[in-house]
Amino acid sequence: MRFFSVALAASITLAACSSSDEEISADMRCLVGSYRVPTGDVIDVGLSSSDHLRWRVMSGEVGRVSRDEDGVWTGTTGWSDLPHTARLAMTACGDDGIEVNGIDSLQGHATRISHDIQDVRFTGADEELAGRLVMPAGSEPVPIVVLVHGSEDWSARDYAFLQRMLPAHGIGAFVYDKRGTGASTGQYTQDFDLLAADAAAAHRTALELAGARASSSGYLGGSQGGWVAPLAATLSQPDFVIASFGLAESPLAEDREQVQMELREAGYDDAVLDRARQVTDITGRLLASNFQDGAEDLARVRREWGDEAWFQEMRGEITGEMTMRPLWQFRMGYRFLGVGTSWGHEPVPVLREVGVPMLWVLAGADREAPSAPTRQILTELQSDGHIIDIAFFPDTDHGITRFVEAEDGSRQGLGYAQGYLEMLVDWSRHQAFTQTYGNAELSPFAAPPLDDLANED
Template identity: 45%
Template sequence: MWVRRLFLVPIVLGFLALAAWAYFVRPVAPPDARLACHYGAYEFDGGRVAAVTPTSGPQSLRITFLDGQTWRLDPAPGDDTLFGMKEGWTDRAWPGDQVTFGSCAAGTMTIEHHGPKFLTGKRQTLDTTDATFESHGLKLAGRLVMPRLEGAIPVAVLVHGSERDSAILFNRLQYLLPASGIGVFVYDKRGTGKSEGSYSQDFNLLSDDAAAALKKARELAGALASEVGFQGGSQAGWIEPLAARKANADFVVVGYGLAESPLAEDREEVFDDLRTAGYGEDVIAKAREITDATGRVMASDFTQGFDGLDAVRAKYEKEPWYPKIEGEFTGDFLQNPNWLLKILGPIFDVGTSWEHDPVPALKAYDKPHLWILAGRDSSAPSANTLRILREVQASRPNLDIVMFPTADHGIIEFEEKNSERLETRFSEGYFQLVADWILFKDAKVQVPGPVVYSGKAAAPSEPPQP
């Protein structure tokens, strides 16, 4: 038996090395360069605005309207100008729905949607300036995108989430915001796209990068910028408040982030899954013992806490709810032996600031600040974040909060089928809210559904003057 186990060790290690290579290198087919001329902001009949960006597929595109509608565009065989349409991130398509692009020089597109309904769009002309800037000795790649307008306008530095893709290629807001009268500076985070360095989730380091990006944006925009701030989603919620004080940002916009630590993100995902499965607070209390144990292992960089992990495994492994535990990492910890975690953990370590407390930075930032939350967020459950932000808001009347109650992570709407979520579109009003708030610093939503917690309303009223 031991001979067999020893024989299996190099095989297992080989698979681990292969998995690490696939995870970190992740070779994917780049977007088709022939389609790059179609990327951009388009204005359609009736004033509708959309962004066309590449997808992770080699020849596919995605169109996203400012109102949140979005389709994946897949090329027709043998025709570089004709594309079929699939709703959201589903495989749902309707016969006859298609998009036709004009020549690169023409910059036009026509959408045929549900029969005889046509939309014709024209690509807008935006001024773009590619640049590099330095942070901790690395050269990072960025791009300033400005609409052709008279006078100074706000500029938003687009801060990344945890993705490993090039933001300069894929971030749709570099088109949607300029089409709404806002300049943007988009950059590839370290270790992605054209930026140097290794991918990292060290929030202090990444906030230094974001602060350097904002400094570069101010330099490039000059007198054309009335103010320069941050906009980003998910992991950006930890990075932006740190960077805002370092760079003296004029505003901060965070979408679907957390006002808790990354360890809390794992914990709340576990609790959310168990509640969805019908378990009550008695089970949640037991699950908390498990997430506390897995959190200690993770925060120690896989050097401590394994005795405690063994103890909760033995205590609860026969419980009916135990196999349902997932989370960011807790489910994996429960399903794999300690020796494997000790090998695999350091291989996949990217310096994540697991115990980062975002509240001090939130309280310290005293300029206009907007948080947008998803009420049914499966990746970053938002209930505790809403509570924390409301507490901060009492002393920060320039902090606005908007909750999209039916949205998942990314402020994406979905349908449920066989316990699976089919993502269909971005929430109506989301992109317009981001643009309007940056322009006017007033949290107003023009569609029914979202819940607005205005900072002005939360602030205690001043006593009457004698």
């Protein structure tokens, strides 16, 4: 979960920073869509950049493609530089089909799937946001899922593929540009309270637009959205919440766990891990207190351990940036590049307040949001009677993605875990697991026996 994404070393003297979404041509936009092959399988084609497309299928296969000199779209596997056999032939803007080759089970002509789409502008906490309701064609009632952002600072309406993939499988989707991105007003922020209020407004707007077609409704938040979506649920009346590759710990705990994991993988022993824990406790106090508490302690550990290799190798979400330079310099950069992150947010009280079924999907080898503590917390909440289903995909990284790892430890994403996308569709519809999903370890909520309930009375 990206909190402090701009390298301070290169931008410490900047008084401000801004970014704008890439200009995307009309020809590129009109190729975007979900397409169905005669077998019934679906391939979604979405934007990857202003001149690349990314395709996805329900099995979890993903590829990035660009147009070659013959006009055929070819490219690589997942988010890697490994080649893929996929070949997509897409012609003039307005055509209702594409030719697909080189993808298992998806061969031949695929026809564009028609959706009922309503674009809307609505008021969030204090900004005007650009949203879109995408519904399966027809009039029958369907579940509606509000897609809650992670830490992305680009237009979700342009790049969120689930706005098409879910409707292609009978689930309505509401997508919106978070404040400060795309066509929404305001300044980009990672203030969870503001973002949750915006998400709750999106939920109300989705229900107004869907009317009688909404059979149920809920939130789906990925990564940082795993903090925001449950918080939004306490401000509204959804029927369910899905949190994927998020954490039931605070943002500060995420930094701590990431530092611990990185040093453990580098081969350091428990004594070093204990020292690193002391450092992350200090950096956490500094952030949570707006730099009022912990400066002397940070100076002390720098004197004691600053020359040691492990200290120089610490990274995490924020600790590495804070320890590699003088604190005054970090604070100067943070003043200009910080994005209002809710460092003190404690998710467990929020999860206890959510009174509707929740699904948590965790990645077993998540380097960005180590999931072991979250799995334990969620299991304890289950035992306390909170309606939480847990799906754990081993050997997947952030995003529930499969990967290959090089000798230097770097990873390249190959695609989603098998069963992950099917799970999102099934659970959105039923609020329950209806089958197995690849090699996911499923821990559904089990209601206490009636005898136990009677004893409580």
